[in-house]
Amino acid sequence: MENNFDINNLVRENVKEMKPYSSARDEFEDFDTADMIFLDANENPFENGVNRYPDPQQISVKEVLAKQRNVKTNQILLGNGSDEVLDLLFRAFCEPKTDNVITLPPTYGMYGVLANINAVENKEILLSEDFQPQIEKIMEAVDKNTKIIFLCSPNNPTGNSFSDESVAYLLQNFKGLVVIDEAYIDFSKKDSWINELDEYPNLVITQTLSKAYGLAGIRLGICYASAEVISVLNKIKPPYNVNELTQKRALERLDNPEKIKSEIDSIIEQRDELLKVLLDVKFIEKIYPTEANFILVKVDDANKIYDELIAKGIVIRNRTTQPLCDNCLRLTVGTEQENMKLIVALKEIN
Numbered sequence: 342m343e344n345n346f347d348i349n350n351l352v353r354e355n356v357k358e359m360k361p362y363s364s365a366r367d368e369f370e371d372f373d374t375a376d377m378i379f380l381d382a383n384e385n386p387f388e389n390g391v392n393r394y395p396d397p398q399q400i401s402v403k404e405v406l407a408k409q410r411n412v413k414t415n416q417i418l419l420g421n422g423s424d425e426v427l428d429l430l431f432r433a434f435c436e437p438k439t440d441n442v443i444t445l446p447p448t449y450g451m452y453g454v455l456a457n458i459n460a461v462e463n464k465e466i467l468l469s470e471d472f473q474p475q476i477e478k479i480m481e482a483v484d485k486n487t488k489i490i491f492l493c494s495p496n497n498p499t500g501n502s503f504s505d506e507s508v509a510y511l512l513q514n515f516k517g518l519v520v521i522d523e524a525y526i527d528f529s530k531k532d533s534w535i536n537e538l539d540e541y542p543n544l545v546i547t548q549t550l551s552k553a554y555g556l557a558g559i560r561l562g563i564c565y566a567s568a569e570v571i572s573v574l575n576k577i578k579p580p581y582n583v584n585e586l587t588q589k590r591a592l593e594r595l596d597n598p599e600k601i602k603s604e605i606d607s608i609i610e611q612r613d614e615l616l617k618v619l620l621d622v623k624f625i626e627k628i629y630p631t632e633a634n635f636i637l638v639k640v641d642d643a644n645k646i647y648d649e650l651i652a653k654g655i656v657i658r659n660r661t662t663q664p665l666c667d668n669c670l671r672l673t674v675g676t677e678q679e680n681m682k683l684i685v686a687l688k689e690i691n
């Protein structure tokens with residue numbers, strides 16, 4: 342594996358050959374900036390906190406993440422949400438109308454949407470009945486133009502993690518990139534695959550501050566990969582893709598890991614409580630195991646329950662049209678009060 346993985350075989354020709362846009366702030370970086378006068382970027386000189394362009398490399402945020410996750414800053418790329426990171430992966434590695442990717446429904450809808458936008462074929466290989474990757478079928482679907490396999494673990498909307506054996510098998514046997522979307526990893530007992538980055542040159546991990554970290558509104562997505570993969574993504578990313586307010590807010594939040602940890606613990610506690618009381622709701626036929634901050638349940642009539650909850654002022658996600666998710670609803674874990682109201686409403690429908 343180590344021997345025959347070559348990033349150059351994966352990068353699109355136009356990306357290989359292009360010269361990246363060089364911003365004013367990219368070209369100037371080598372001095373102590375405190376006393377400098379900046380007349381290079383056509384900014385308004387009057388200070389208001391955000392009159393200057395943000396750091397295109399977001400180095401302060403990366404340094405904190407690198408320390409917390411035990412990686413190097415050159416193994417990190419930040420994006421405007423993980424959605425931007427995923428889009429950059431398509432644009433860097435998938436030639437439109439030629440290459441393909443593999444996704445495993447039921448899963449996060451953006452992989453398919455991004456494949457469409459980028460005119461890249463999306464080969465969908467259903468998960469098994471217990472929502473695990475079907476390794477043999479996946480390997481059969483791989484051809485010479487398959488660039489990326491997207492694994493979402495813990496998976497949205499099913500809530501489970503994929504087995505370590507399956508993930509390791511794909512990392513060892515697939516010659517393209519294996520992207521593991523770990524948007525929900527902080528709610529799982531499993532370790533992040535970040536610890537294996539040095540082991541697998543084709544491993545790409547995406548995480549986000551949108552879920553466990555409580556910052557969906559600032560849009561900050563994170564990609565961890567080899568320095569080689571990151572440098573390709575860096576080459577094509579929009580110069581100022583993460584704005585100054587986002588960088589500031591992320592730094593503030595990351596500076597208080599105890600607070601984040603205690604919120605996560607509380608959400609997990611609430612989730613486990615919710616799992617117990619849902620057992621008493623008669624029309625719930627199945628509660629799927631979860632390692633995320635949501636619970637997938639199978640009910641007798643998903644559309645009916647969904648509408649009745651809306652009428653009671655509670656919005657959940659109806660997943661009944663997704664493959665393997667007939668009559669399934671996805672419930673996000675809220676505060677204790679919100680969850681109590683959900684339970685009361687469900688029992689009234691009962």
Ligand SMILES: *Cc1c(COP(=O)(O)O)cnc(C)c1O
Pocket residue numbers: 421422423424425449493497522524548549550551552557560561562
């Ligand atoms: C919510 C979610 C994301 C988050 O995307 P952002 O753009 O970072 O907000 C990514 N992947 C999955 C599977 C998700 O459910």
